[in-house]
Amino acid sequence: xxxxxxxxxxxxxxxxxxxxxxxxxxxxxxxxxxxxxxxxxxxxxxxxxxxxxxxxxxxxxxxxxxxxxxxxxxxxxxxxxxxxxxxxxxx
Amino acid sequence: xxxxxxxxxxxxxxxxxxxxxxxxxxxxxxxxxxxxxxxxxxxxxxxxxxxxxxxxxxxxxxxxxxxxxxxxxxxxxxxxxxxxxxxxxxxxxxxxxxxxxxxxxxxxxxxxxxxxxxxxxxxxxxxxxxxxxxxxxxxxxxxxxxxxxxxxxxxxxxxxxxxxxxxxxxxxxxxxxxxxxxxxxxxxxxxxxxxxxxxxxxxxxxxxxxxxxxxxxxxxxxxxxxxxxxxxxxxxxxxxxxxxxxxxxxxxxxxxxxxxxxxxxxxxxxxxxxxxxxxxxxxxxxxxxxxxxxxxxxxxxxxxxxxxxxxxxxxxxxxxxxxxxxxxxxxxxxxxxxxxxxxxxxxxxxxxxxxxxxxxxxxxxxxxxxxxxxxxxxxxxxxxxxxxxxxxxxxxxxxxxxxxxxxxxxxxxxxxxxxxxxxxxxxxxxxxxxxxxxxxxxxxxxxxxxxxxxxxxxxxxxxxxxxxxxxxxxxxxxxxxxxxxxxxxxxxxxxxxxxxxxxxxxxxxxxxxxxxxxxxxxxxxxxxxxxxxxxxxxxxxxxxxxxxxxxxxxxxxxxxxxxxxxxxxxxxxxxxxxxxxxxxxxxxxxxxxxxxxxxxxxxxxxxxxxxxxxxxxxxxxxxxxxxxxxxxxxxxxxxxxxxxx
Numbered sequence: 001x002x003x004x005x006x007x008x009x010x011x012x013x014x015x016x017x018x019x020x021x022x023x024x025x026x027x028x029x030x031x032x033x034x035x036x037x038x039x040x041x042x043x044x045x046x047x048x049x050x051x052x053x054x055x056x057x058x059x060x061x062x063x064x065x066x067x068x069x070x071x072x073x074x075x076x077x078x079x080x081x082x083x084x085x086x087x088x089x090x091x
Numbered sequence: 092x093x094x095x096x097x098x099x100x101x102x103x104x105x106x107x108x109x110x111x112x113x114x115x116x117x118x119x120x121x122x123x124x125x126x127x128x129x130x131x132x133x134x135x136x137x138x139x140x141x142x143x144x145x146x147x148x149x150x151x152x153x154x155x156x157x158x159x160x161x162x163x164x165x166x167x168x169x170x171x172x173x174x175x176x177x178x179x180x181x182x183x184x185x186x187x188x189x190x191x192x193x194x195x196x197x198x199x200x201x202x203x204x205x206x207x208x209x210x211x212x213x214x215x216x217x218x219x220x221x222x223x224x225x226x227x228x229x230x231x232x233x234x235x236x237x238x239x240x241x242x243x244x245x246x247x248x249x250x251x252x253x254x255x256x257x258x259x260x261x262x263x264x265x266x267x268x269x270x271x272x273x274x275x276x277x278x279x280x281x282x283x284x285x286x287x288x289x290x291x292x293x294x295x296x297x298x299x300x301x302x303x304x305x306x307x308x309x310x311x312x313x314x315x316x317x318x319x320x321x322x323x324x325x326x327x328x329x330x331x332x333x334x335x336x337x338x339x340x341x342x343x344x345x346x347x348x349x350x351x352x353x354x355x356x357x358x359x360x361x362x363x364x365x366x367x368x369x370x371x372x373x374x375x376x377x378x379x380x381x382x383x384x385x386x387x388x389x390x391x392x393x394x395x396x397x398x399x400x401x402x403x404x405x406x407x408x409x410x411x412x413x414x415x416x417x418x419x420x421x422x423x424x425x426x427x428x429x430x431x432x433x434x435x436x437x438x439x440x441x442x443x444x445x446x447x448x449x450x451x452x453x454x455x456x457x458x459x460x461x462x463x464x465x466x467x468x469x470x471x472x473x474x475x476x477x478x479x480x481x482x483x484x485x486x487x488x489x490x491x492x493x494x495x496x497x498x499x500x501x502x503x504x505x506x507x508x509x510x511x512x513x514x515x516x517x518x519x520x521x522x523x524x525x526x527x528x529x530x531x532x533x534x535x536x537x538x539x540x541x542x543x544x545x546x547x548x549x550x551x552x553x554x555x556x557x558x559x560x561x562x563x564x565x566x567x568x569x570x571x572x573x574x575x576x577x578x579x580x581x582x583x584x585x586x587x588x589x590x591x592x593x594x595x596x597x598x599x600x601x602x603x604x605x606x607x608x609x610x611x612x613x614x615x616x617x618x619x620x621x622x623x624x625x626x627x628x629x630x631x632x633x634x635x636x637x638x639x640x641x642x643x644x645x646x647x648x649x650x651x652x653x654x655x656x657x658x659x660x661x662x663x664x665x666x667x668x669x670x671x672x673x674x675x676x677x678x679x680x681x682x683x684x685x686x687x688x689x690x691x692x693x694x695x696x697x698x699x700x701x702x703x704x705x706x707x708x709x710x711x712x713x714x715x716x717x718x719x720x721x722x723x724x725x726x727x728x729x730x731x732x733x734x735x736x
Contacts, residue, residue, distance in 0.1 A: 016702065018539060019695035033511045036532055041711040043508045048709070063505035 006075040028072045056081040094119030094140040095164040096250035099226040102304045112136040115255040122598045135219045137164040142601050144348050149188035160222045165192050167214030167236040170344040225302035232312045233609045234295030234585030241290050253427045264731040268548035274429045275537040276554040279586025286428040295585050316573035316618050325621045331638030341610035342368040353377040354454040358393030361456030367642040378403040400644045408444045410437045412658045413668030423726040425599040426591040430723050431716040437657040439596035446600040458608030461580045462617035463632040464625030467494045472526030472575050479517050526575035536713045540691045572622040659715035660703040679725040688728045
């Protein structure tokens with residue numbers, strides 16, 4: 001599951017911000033801001049993508065580089081959100 | 092105001108025939124539809140297209156002295172020609188016309204090439220000194236009027252626009268990879284580099300002297316600032332009076348013309364100042380402005396306020412995205428370089444309207460932001476520097492949000508992201524380019540679209556390092572605001588504001604822009620002012636507002652700053668353009684066309700176009716710049732490289 005998330009995120013970043021097939025060119029841990037991949041409004045595009053693709057809601061206080069600034073961080077964040085939703089549903 | 096072209100054999104050799112000179116001049120006919128003339132001898136050819144503004148009957152060019160030892164072809168205006176003519180007459184020079192052109196000849200005869208230092212104006216000229224077998228070319232201090240040249244087979248070939256050069260036998264257009272890379276960093280190539288290989292732009296404030304088989308290019312004027320901490324007078328009232336008196340005089344001499352002078356009115360503070368001052372010299376002043384459909388871009392409410400307050404006779408043009416798309420092809424033929432915004436197209440349309448109303452001359456407010464510290468980038472740099480002192484501060488970076496109230500995307504951004512974006516280069520406080528690093532980094536995102544061929548041709552060239560190497564030795568001793576002003580005045584002003592958004596789109600319709608804020612006396616005064624007289628707290632153009640604000644409605648003086656913008660990619664992809672007017676866009680951006688031209692990666696461009704075309708998806712500032720930059724490069728290629736003009 002985590003692998004699928006990471007693949008989808010990588011594809012989105014590759015196609016939408018790098019405009020290339022080789023989203024592979026960016027490593028799992030590279031900072032998207034430092035690498036100049038996400039510009040000043042790019043994070044809003046990223047959030048729209050995560051919400052529409054994974055059915056999660058990204059709260060304002062969660063829009064942090066810790067959650068959204070690398071493919072690994074984004075995948076982990078989305079996994080956590082999906083996991084907590086599962087727990088909510090079960091409860 | 093006119094167009095010039097010509098050539099000069101560096102050492103005696105056969106020259107191209109008269110027909111070539113005539114064709115070179117004809118290529119800039121749009122700059123001067125009123126008359127044409129050429130002069131050719133065994134060593135030099137001078138050509139001229141005339142836009143008659145001063146001495147309508149007597150100002151024909153090329154013009155010679157009575158003994159025909161000196162010839163000149165001249166584009167522009169010497170605004171202080173009245174005073175200079177008196178001075179030269181007192182020295183015994185005899186004038187045969189009332190034109191500023193003749194002033195150049197007599198001043199040269201009297202003072203030699205150094206005569207340029209006495210000229211207050213916007214000019215580009217070539218003087219052929221037959222006696223000394225010397226050609227002297229010069230360009231105004233700020234770079235208002237263009238002048239390009241190249242050397243081919245021992246012949247110096249020059250013209251107001253690059254397109255004339257390619258009519259000289261043996262010269263062909265080829266885009267310069269480094270010129271493109273500079274464009275996609277600084278918004279334009281930095282003179283002397285141009286977008287074309289082997290073609291040079293005479294830098295602002297420089298002259299070129301060709302004699303004894305060699306070329307010498309040297310500055311005759313330099314923008315300089317006082318060293319940081321140098322004590323200077325800081326009485327705001329006294330400085331304000333000085334600023335107002337000088338601006339009034341700069342405006343007065345810019346009203347000199349034998350045809351009516353109008354004014355552009357954006358609704359912002361700067362053009363309001365020039366219009367208010369001009370109104371003092373012309374009661375029936377005509378003003379012109381642009382309106383846009385998008386409320387984010389439209390300033391018509393402010394324009395109406397001002398028209399009402401000043402009582403000008405006003406016309407405005409409502410500019411739609413479709414109009415921009417339909418005009419863009421012609422616009423790039425005129426800019427002769429890639430652009431990153433569609434804004435030049437709207438000004439192209441406005442100039443057409445001005446011309447349709449029978450006006451040849453307009454005053455504009457350009458230059459006030461550079462000279463008096465008006466740009467957001469200046470305040471941004473000061474905030475970033477303030478923040479860099481306490482890099483862990485949470486609230487210091489939040490000041491940045493206050494700088495851009497008109498950027499919705501930036502305003503809705505989470506604080507931590509805003510912080511992360513502007514952190515670019517924060518640790519590089521010693522870097523001379525500190526103020527501009529975020530802008531350059533954002534613009535350079537276009538390089539991700541470069542093809543392998545373009546990357547190889549660029550071969551590791553670093554435009555930032557190139558710019559650093561051109562800075563004057565004392566640059567580091569200046570106040571950070573002065574450093575930012577120097578960069579802005581040297582890069583964006585001549586290369587984009589005065590060119591793609593200035594001379595080239597106005598002269599496409601034979602309309603001459605005049606810029607009181609760019610009178611060199613005003614520029615020198617602005618540079619010498621203490622920084623706090625320019626940016627006080629987060630208020631820009633402090634002393635200018637204080638001195639000139641009283642002539643304007645409060646709503647204009649107190650309004651937040653809004654840069655002039657026009658709809659970008661949406662003009663082409665989401666707009667109201669009739670389908671047939673966009674055929675060229677589809678053709679130029681098709682993967683095969685991108686591949687054939689060779690500058691960009693076809694698949695990457697396809698993705699960008701799809702993204703910009705999606706009516707629901709957000710399009711960032713970087714995406715818009717890339718779209719316009721790529722489309723304009725393709726147009727440039729198609730106009731000049733592919734098609735033989």
